[in-house]
Amino acid sequence: MEAVIFNGPFKIDVERRPKPTLLEPTDAIVKVTVAGICGSELHMYRGHQKTATGHIMGHEFVGYVEELGSSVTNFKVGQKVVCTFSPVCLSCFFCKNGYTNRCPAGTAPFGTQGLAGGQADYVRVPYAAGTLQPAPETVPEELLIMMSDIFPTGYYGAIRAIEYFVPTPSSELNGDSEQHTALSLKMQTLDKAIFVCLGCGPVGLCAILTARSKGVRTIYVVDSVDDRLEQAAKLGGIPLKLGRDDIPSIIKEATGGRGADAVIEVVGNTTAMRSAFDLLRPAGVLSSLGFHQGDLPFTALECYSKNLNINLGRAPVRTVYDEALEVVVANKDKLSEMITHRLPLSQAAHGYDIFEKQQARKVILIPGQ
DSSP, rough: OOOEOOTTTOOOEEEEEOOOOOOSTTTTTEEEEEEETTTHHHHHTTTSOOOOOBBBBSSSSEEEEEEEEOOOOOOOTTTTEEOOSSSOOSHHHHHHHGGGGOGGGGSOOTTTTTTTTTBBEEETTTHHHHEEEEOTTTTHHHHHHHHGGGHHHHHHHEEEEEEESSSSGGSOOOHHHHHHHHHHOOOBGGGOOEEEEOSSSSHHHHHHHHHHTTTEEEEEESSSOOHHHHHHHHHHEEEEEETOOOOOHHHHHHHHOOEEEEEESSOOOOHHHHHHHHHHEEEEEEEEOOOOOOOSHHHHHHHHHTTTTOSOOOOHHHHHHHHHHHHHTHHHHHHSSSSSSEGGGGGGHHHHHHTTTTTOOOOOOOOOO
16 A cells, blocks of 8 residues: 655655554554644654654544454444544543543554554554544545544643633523532633634634634634634634734733733744743633643743643543534534645655645645545
């Protein structure tokens, strides 16, 4: 089969590799019809994430079940499926408690040295009963590719910020004293909160759309790329351009000097993380989705002095999948402009190049063309 291979920083090749076979009764073999290039793969591509070479790339893919292990009973051969970006066993402590992002079976995501990825004609899917999801016929394949990772990740980042806020004004509550007490521990009403999203790439756009769909009325969106800011504005964000706008001053003025109530950070570098911390008000919430490779750019004392609420780490895609899919289905038209490049698998190197240079919003690869 044809497969996209990582051969070092800025070196992507398409090579012939053996078609995968079932290794365990919990496995499935999926014939890939669409694969995506994800922003987190750029860390490896740019050489920021140190890794060995020679493995098949890709953790976003949609396809059809080609073969099933004997213990996989919830799918059928020929069924159209979406794959989450890392295996999910559904039986460990973490899976049973909703932390599917910490399942030991998924320590190595697809597209790494530990597990061959889906930018190929075929892919082996471990723990297929939990790792695969049925593909709804109402959503096009190229939008479903976002359900492997970026949309649930953006959804999760927005929701982890949103959960700190009261969903409705206190005047609309039913007067129950116990309910008032519980809600009073939260910050303020969601419709009055001021959010900032740092980074308007694909994950950032998914987070912005989620926040707006859940009731956030004011969300400033920050990036250096005009096309990304234009897309974010179409989703309801207020665009601020790096290098042009005085972002700290604008946020201070919009918040009466206190700082943003919540910041969603999706860039994944220390400069963005420090900016997120600085833009945030005391007792605010920082929800970071960026795939960081270094130390945090602020101290424990600074966190103490700000009463920082922070969420870090990969999203539990399997846990939030159904909720995130509802937002995708309701916003298919708004998401249709997300995919800008559709390339045959043989042009994967070009796809990585234009995505890394921020000349594309989302690149999908199509095997067999």
